[in-house]
Amino acid sequence: MKKSIILSCVLAVALVGTLFSLPKVVVNNKGKDVDTERSQSAAAASATETAAEPSSKSHDGAALSPDQQKVVDQLRSGFNQAGDKDKVAAGIKLSDEFEKLQKFDSAAFYAEKVALLSPADENLMRAGDRYYEAYGFAVDEQKSKNLGAKTREYYQKAIDQNPGLLAAKANMAMTYVNTENPMQGIMMLREVIDADPTNELALFNLGILSMRSNQYSKAADRFRQILTNNPANTKAKFYLGVSLVELGDKEQASKVLSEVKKEEKDPAIQQAIGELEGRLGN
Template structure:
């Protein structure tokens, strides 16, 4: 399991991680943008160019030129994957989302918009600046809602929309949305995880404990749930249970970032 799997939920609620500021780009869903509109916004803005190494910028620019020059949907989709990977590699998630959205506008299929929304959600998750986070939250909701209008059963998207409200002026709206998901599907793992982390944030460790125990019942291999369960036991003063669970997580993980997180909690127990 990667570190992002541990932090994506808690970051969205607690906002404990930030990366470099993402470029200021917003795309209008209601119209197809021209090459000049998208490429101009994405690449002429000083905030976008700042911090990008020359070799990275040159590589991405070539991919973007190929993207616009392609006449084939399949070829353009393949180049889009390259662009997304290149932008993510330098932590420019919202730039990656812009091109995913451009592709979805050109080929308006729900799966294409969902892909763009997922990348906007990633950008929202890792954004540090509050105004940027709000803007990305709005963009994520806009695109996910478009997909949900045609696919109301995609409950994970509803949960993620709820998460975007956690950084807004009305976080209760987000909580109510996630609760509504659980009313519709009591076994929805993403919603259970987020309600568990939210309970931890508010110091309700007994409630959080129940959430993570439920997750482990649903999926015994869920090391993320076991990690949070160990943290809950630690906070409730049950040190031996916490140590046992965290050592189990440690034995199942190889990612150094995750191991560092586990070791930090274990050191606080000892």
């Protein structure tokens, strides 16, 4: 499964009750462990400025261990001291490390610095992806708005350079859901489907949005479309199962969830399946 699709799946699970307002049963406990660092200013930081980096003191997630902090400090020092020739590579390493540690705001912060230093497609996409990830785990409303704006900024820059970046358009669409113009996001997803009728990311996002509006039949159709082309997509199969539960199709829901239970290793999904099976038994 492509990284952008995996990211969307993770966000879809983690954002239950916040962005997508899905049934409580599908909450991903990983959301409790991620950072909730300070919101970034809407203005772009300069490529060499470090004062605006999100503060580690504002993290809600687990603090870094001494060994983890040592690695971060070394990478940050390497980035700050790097010459122009090496600064992009150093920034990517630092951003990647923060992402690995689930410090998503800091990962986005340094990905943005890389994009400002070298605005190639891949660097703009990385900044957009990292801000989208941070946006997905933001709890504070204002922070969510700020990170959503940053996500759109960098995805739009990438699209301006390469209109064929459908993943950027599909992800950017989801940041419009809680704005004053949610239909803009729906239209963008439909544009992606028009260009690529089997685009998994756009189909998945449309399925999630259908669930958000309690249109479970439409949601089930979207997830079935994904599974027709990629039967191994367990996240799509899981949400198909959830949709079938909501539609009252107990027999099919039980069958689908049983398959997911065998195939999916994520403990949060396993816990959710247990709760859904409890509903089916009532």
